[in-house]
Amino acid sequence: MQLCWIHPTPRTTELEALWQALATSMSAIVAPGNRLDFRFLENSGGFTRSLYAEHLNSVLMVEAAIQAQDEDYDGVLLGCWNDPLWEAREMLDIPVASVGEQSLLAALTMGHRFAVVTVAEKTAFAIERDIQAYGLSERAIRQPVRTIRPFSDTNLLKESLTHPESRFLPRFENVARQCIADGAEIILVGCAYYGPLLRRAGHYQITGTAVPIVDASAIAVKYLEAMTGVAQTTSLVKSYANAFAGVPSTAIEGGRDALSLR
Amino acid sequence: MQLCWIHPTPRTTELEALWQALATSMSAIVAPGNRLDFRFLENSGGFTRSLYAEHLNSVLMVEAAIQAQDEDYDGVLLGCWNDPLWEAREMLDIPVASVGEQSLLAALTMGHRFAVVTVAEKTAFAIERDIQAYGLSERAIRQPVRTIRPFSDTNLLKESLTHPESRFLPRFENVARQCIADGAEIILVGCAYYGPLLRRAGHYQITGTAVPIVDASAIAVKYLEAMTGVAQTTSLVKSYANAFAGVPSTAIEGGRDALSLR
Amino acid sequence: MQLCWIHPTPRTTELEALWQALATSMSAIVAPGNRLDFRFLENSGGFTRSLYAEHLNSVLMVEAAIQAQDEDYDGVLLGCWNDPLWEAREMLDIPVASVGEQSLLAALTMGHRFAVVTVAEKTAFAIERDIQAYGLSERAIRQPVRTIRPFSDTNLLKESLTHPESRFLPRFENVARQCIADGAEIILVGCAYYGPLLRRAGHYQITGTAVPIVDASAIAVKYLEAMTGVAQTTSLVKSYANAFAGVPSTAIEGGRDALSLR
Amino acid sequence: MQLCWIHPTPRTTELEALWQALATSMSAIVAPGNRLDFRFLENSGGFTRSLYAEHLNSVLMVEAAIQAQDEDYDGVLLGCWNDPLWEAREMLDIPVASVGEQSLLAALTMGHRFAVVTVAEKTAFAIERDIQAYGLSERAIRQPVRTIRPFSDTNLLKESLTHPESRFLPRFENVARQCIADGAEIILVGCAYYGPLLRRAGHYQITGTAVPIVDASAIAVKYLEAMTGVAQTTSLVKSYANAFAGVPSTAIEGGRDALSLR
């Protein structure tokens, strides 16, 4: 199967080492016979830290997902926790996975209560809104999404490519430890980038505990394989009833025109 | 105070009688000294019946709300149940009301359990998602948002300008009666247009019951006045903490550029 | 419109400065053309700090509300967080607002999670019971109602008329800061008196944060205007179905007689 | 132990046969060595079907409960589903049971989901409000409290003393069967009178099902024995923390005076 990971940003030169690290890390876990390609939103405004900025960027994410389906990919993955998951699912007839939903579902199989540690305040709100919309709050600790401080920035990200232990890990574990005190048995990394970076640096558990650090990106890839496998072997992708009914492309032409998307 | 109602569609000629009816009906309930203007999204793709189409149109709604603030309006109202409420609130420093949230809050003051009767399946999902996100499910009946059948279309809307009793009211009351049997004591009209039309035609209660039909549009206008009044007399609009922190306009320039919004 | 604020106590001489401060503060925010009068329960046992004492006092509150309607007021406001809101609504055919419900609803429009900081333990329980009954717990932080310590008393109240910064504000902000750490983005003042006092002294936010201090009394007045405006322009006050059906005055004569209320 | 059952009405002559039937039925189930006395509210306005009327009558219930404690009863039982349970518990230092709470708790031990079938609409709301306040909604079916139609009245009650099968049982079972279809495995009789009447007439299950009809009054008496037994053998009655802290009688003198209760 051919799978497509959609990055929410352009392929910036500054972070080229990150893009390659992610590609290497993710491709290594794909099952034999499957292929995972990476797409970037070259038109995107880049990293965003606002509900509305995410809303704008989500338009580009859905468009890229539709494009991937048109190019005959068998499944797509929205490569960021802030995502237009249900909008993309409405538009596509192939499986759509996300770093967020798939890792949250997997977390349910690994312990009683989970928490997500993310890297910026606005992202925390977006993820908590998703947890609530997905109906998963009962399995999360209270204040289920918490944020490292100071927030992440490009410098921290670049540094963490080689030395996550310098500044990122201490910030991350500081918050994670509070989550564990409040009942968390599983800590998901609330960022599609830091998860793989921690994992390849060998950080599998919060230091001094038996609580795993979950690389949500890796989980998402493996679960997308399962979803695509279900589709290929049983024809089942989604319900077409009610809100998830398919939409003829003509129904969205006006909206696309208004945003110069055609 | 100067208030701005934002219509989610262009001012189509075909529905000119509707636009005038709404303007007349809504302006009549504004408190003395206040003014309510109406704006249309002339660039919009028009009526939409899809999650993604709404997502696209919501971009235009937020842009129009920002524009209204720039023009010194004191408060804005998103004139449709499908709305980008929290995204708009993040971006603005004046009160933002919506037909949905304000009427749902008002319903809590009028009885124990409410239901919303709307006019298309996809809209039903969008409204239910909001009820859940707003944390109001406990006060709603099960399956709190239900849909008339057949769905609404332009013809039904035009007919209902003069004869809502012909086809719309029977469809509406048929669903409403099932809601009442399931415990509803209040029925909100899940459409910004039919509510005023039913009210001006004198339909205040579901026939044969003591259950009111709530014109959500009228409620929204009066509550926007309260919200704007709070802002003007006490300086309080919203929290600026966490997700609701203000966003510098530069932070969304990239996203706007990508969608040709500047 | 003529609105009536019902104080839960007699107009005690000792607190005359408070009564005047409240009247001045609240009247200043009423919309042009509206009038807000204040009534006291001259027969009341005064400040109460017990569930049962509140139950007794609530009888007087409902009687005063009925009296206000008989005197042709257009809307009434129960001027204390401990209130017989649904009992009053059952008995009246005009809008009934409360400091509690209206400010809680308004809080939902201002941020994701709220907390209430109140001034005595028994009041905290009463407010939490209301939050639960109103179905709003999902939007509150855990332990959503917390109490300053030491509790408020008449001396603290009198001092706060002129110097809220001396003792009240530090106690209040101490608790509020714990609420913020637990996720609150909005702090409601859980007392009808301290809210206006803080506001007129210019305390709009918890020091050092972007979290607003909500004067619940002011909110309640403005929302009562909206509710009364809805009633006057659309005839809609409440559902008359089920529990909220109107009650003929004869049905409560026996109970009133038993408590010498006639 | 000496237990006191408090009736919410005067001992009306018209229903003397009912009072005797209840006394006989309830006394028969008291454990050897225990005594159950019955008190009436001779001052009460009688049967009530309104939230506010119940609020008024509840004052008399609490007063009677305090009086029973003063007369050295070991435990009291509020003999009606509409009750001021927590207010009474706040004021007393002996166990306070109610027909409602105790039978609801017992129902949890008898099956997965319960329903209450009551005899008037306003009572249904009051009971549902209690189920919610007690935190027991998860174990109830949706719309957990339903009402026979037509509602009960004195004639139906008198007839049911000898012939519950004539009109009461068919109405009751009609509603109960709908509850069973919606998942109920236990049906509580939402009235302190009809439960004993059905039981002594031998109606233990909804006809044609394995679903028991629970005489809530009988349950309440036996559970009051347990609560009083716990108090007598372990000294444990209630928490004295927070809302349940004891109240000095002086704290309620003012409220009592206002209602001529002293």
Added chain:
Amino acid sequence: MQLCWIHPTPRTTELEALWQALATSMSAIVAPGNRLDFRFLENSGGFTRSLYAEHLNSVLMVEAAIQAQDEDYDGVLLGCWNDPLWEAREMLDIPVASVGEQSLLAALTMGHRFAVVTVAEKTAFAIERDIQAYGLSERAIRQPVRTIRPFSDTNLLKESLTHPESRFLPRFENVARQCIADGAEIILVGCAYYGPLLRRAGHYQITGTAVPIVDASAIAVKYLEAMTGVAQTTSLVKSYANAFAGVPSTAIEGGRDALSLR
């Protein structure tokens, strides 16, 4: 009535003083005319601290309960918080009480929010799972079951027979105080043994608070009396509908054979 308490372990000689203390303590609170016998699982693997180990031991508990019914006991009590309550109820036609469920229900009558303090981590999970399954989470504090540290062991248990103040009480109160800070008004002892030991040593409240320490074992005995009293006077034990329908013994013969239980 003849009641049977089933211990989850063999009657080990090492803890003979405990068995006698429990027997003395529990028998002293039984109502006049009732008898409480104690049974041990002589075949049991003993104290267990694992979900699966509890699952295995629960088989023996159910078998012992069935045996007690065959010997004409009128009611049985599962003498440990980890219990197969619903499985036992399915198999028996007499009341089955447990230390856990009965004390949790009683706690609801004693205050607003409870917590359970238990003695080992795996037990904490088992109890929290029960609180959730019983639908009682709303009345519990967050993280409603917490654990003393270090965990209990045989030495601590033996020491606490005579000197609970030495090591057990400080550990217990340390956790309980955190629960109280998080809103608990009632602390249940999450162990069938330490509750009676604390009570007979005169520890009725968390030191320095008004929060009671609930001996769950004593509660369970008194509530079993009520349940059995209900059964004897009204014939009501449980619903026989759906999941709680009775099971012919033949239906479990195969399973018993597989585990050499016959």
Added chain:
Amino acid sequence: MQLCWIHPTPRTTELEALWQALATSMSAIVAPGNRLDFRFLENSGGFTRSLYAEHLNSVLMVEAAIQAQDEDYDGVLLGCWNDPLWEAREMLDIPVASVGEQSLLAALTMGHRFAVVTVAEKTAFAIERDIQAYGLSERAIRQPVRTIRPFSDTNLLKESLTHPESRFLPRFENVARQCIADGAEIILVGCAYYGPLLRRAGHYQITGTAVPIVDASAIAVKYLEAMTGVAQTTSLVKSYANAFAGVPSTAIEGGRDALSLR
């Protein structure tokens, strides 16, 4: 990877055609390079329809899962909706999937609300208990697990191997249609056998609707591959904190001895 499906019954000759059909159907969907073996509980009492009988059989399921791990399988699947999932996970260090949990999680990705249609009443209760324990009730319809009538038996199962349309499908669709009317957009087959039988007979949707019939068994196999893939590529199987901490085999020796399991 080598995966092991554990059947909850012996390989009865009478159903040999079923066992072969399942093996063929499930093996066909395994990804290239993976192998799925089937194990039967030859010692089991067979089909069970009781909570306690399931509890007994669950012992054998856990033992078989441990045995599979000892034989170096990489992942195991509990091949029935009634399962000891968390007990098995506690004992094993390889991924444990179940027909129930995995298909429920997958359903969350396919629509807004799901329902499960199962084949016997006691199974319905067991599944509903799991949905609640897994914290997934919010995404299910009310009464989320419903049962065909008459219940399934061996004859129906055998007939459905060749002619599911004769009697099974009509019963199944009858219940499913009620679920859809109550809001279900996805119908899971609440039986590990009928799901594959319906699928291989080409029944992918409830007739006349856009609602898919989910073969929970197929889903479980594909998701087990994902879980095992995560384990093999990232070393992550489960949290080892709290309840999910590993258990030394010595800790369960006593319990095993008591049930002759060694």
